[in-house]
Amino acid sequence: MAIISVEPFILHVPVTGSSISDSTHTLSHWGVVGARVHTDDGLVGTGFTGTHADLMGDRLITQCIATSYAPLLIGEDEADITRLWQKLARHPPVQWIGRAGISHIALGALDIALWDIKAKRAGQPLWKLLGGSTSDRLMAYNTDIGWLSIPDDELIAGSRRAVEEEGFRGIKVKVGSADMARDLKRLAAVRKAIGPGLMLAIDGNGRWDLPTCIRFCREADGLDIFWFEEPLWYDDIAGHAALARASRIPVALGEQLYTAEAFSEFIGRGAVHYVQPDVTRLAGITEYIRVAEIAHGARLPVVAHAGDMSQVHVHLAHWHPASAMLEYIPWIKDCFEEPIRVVDGNFVRPSQPGAGTSVMPEKFAQFSKTLG
Ligand SMILES: [Mg+2]
Secondary structure (H helix, E strand, O other): OEEEEEEEEEEEEEOOOOOEEOOOOEEOEEEEEEEEEEEOOOOEEEEEEEEOOOHHHHHHHHHHHHHHHHHHHOOOEOOOHHHHHHHHHOOHHHHHHOOOOHHHHHHHHHHHHHHHHHHHHHOOEHHHHHOOOOOOOOEEEEOOOOOOOOOHHHHHHHHHHHHHOOOOOEEEEEOOOOOHHHHHHHHHHHHHHHOOOOEEEEEOOOOOOHHHHHHHHHHOOOOOOOOEEOOOOOOOHHHHHHHHHHOOOOEEEOOOOOOHHHHHHHHHOOOOOEEOOOOOOOOOHHHHHHHHHHHHHOOOOEOOOHHHOOOOHHHHHHHOOOOOEEEEOOOOHHHEOOOOOEEOOEEOOOOOOEOOOOEOHHHHHHHEOOOO
């Protein structure tokens, strides 16, 4: 069958409350930016990336999809994903201006759409198409209770509610603020509220420098921190390797890395313990699989970052043997025909054919922005 059209879209979906902040970002909406790919026999695949809902930036992505990539896809057999990925990623004029960034993110959205079609044509959910599920329990950990912008009393109440009433066995709390003492105080209060044994991870979003991180890890000793995510600047391999040697808290990262080569470097130099790829920043499912295999070969766990708000990753994590848990953020789930769902602290395995990316028509009407 052949691809007959590529139809870009931009959705801006509100976050929990009116806005959230971590040490680096403040946002009111999550951008779901990508394309629907149509075939000549009437199948439609949907793929998207995740953004901070900055309309100008989102339009650069949809422009890249519409003008650089769509002409390369029209008329092609949509089942030839590996060849089409190479064709787009190695298209000389695009490769020349970006092997990362906007063009890479745009390619990711299209790659996801092609996998969505492949799974729909097979009549299977993506995890099954890829080889079946390796576990029936995929633990969900909740990030949406732990933003830096949440006041202390709400953070403590929300953490307690997540574990006692909603069944989560893991939560993540943001750190990296200008007031390290406050961050430590909040963490100690959360640990006290949820009790010992449950997973409590922290995320600095790349804000601090190495000496600050070393000092922080020393002060946090005794709180049983599961991992320290993005402690340092995203590309600082030497710094993360040094922190991994200096601290007893495992290092997690990957949400800001664009390529399999970048993951190889971090893994090879001992700079990461929990590997956190994201289909929406990598060039899609094709490159995610490459990263998961590299991590698995090094015997490291893969815990995907929820740039897709876990709609696609729930399939990949149920399938791949390196993944035992996944991030939960509920902002965009109600846009989809089959939203992610957590029961008793575990992600429910999807059952609909496809990659979990089909957006309900009324949500397009509700959240669409003009392409400009
Ligand atoms: Mg993070």
